[in-house]
Amino acid sequence: MVKYQEAGRQYENDEECLIFDYTIVEKAYTGENEIVRRYYEHGKGRNVTGINILTAFYTAENE
Numbered sequence: 001m002v003k004y005q006e007a008g009r010q011y012e013n014d015e016e017c018l019i020f021d022y023t024i025v026e027k028a029y030t031g032e033n034e035i036v037r038r039y040y041e042h043g044k045g046r047n048v049t050g051i052n053i054l055t056a057f058y059t060a061e062n063e
Contacts, residue, residue: 015060016061017057017059017060018058019056021054022054023055028049028050030049035051037050039052
């Protein structure tokens with residue numbers, strides 16, 4: 001079951017799923033530019049220099 005909240009409303013749906021995932025590709029020896037920035041890496045508990053990639057996946061059950 002998927003639960004999500006939008007503008008104060010909560011939705012539940014057994015037939016659809018929306019997943020967001022972000023990954024940081026570390027570039028420790030690269031200076032900052034348009035795509036390489038400093039991000040907080042929760043897994044390491046510190047800031048790292050790298051590229052932040054956001055992936056979205058949506059699936060719906062067909063009847």
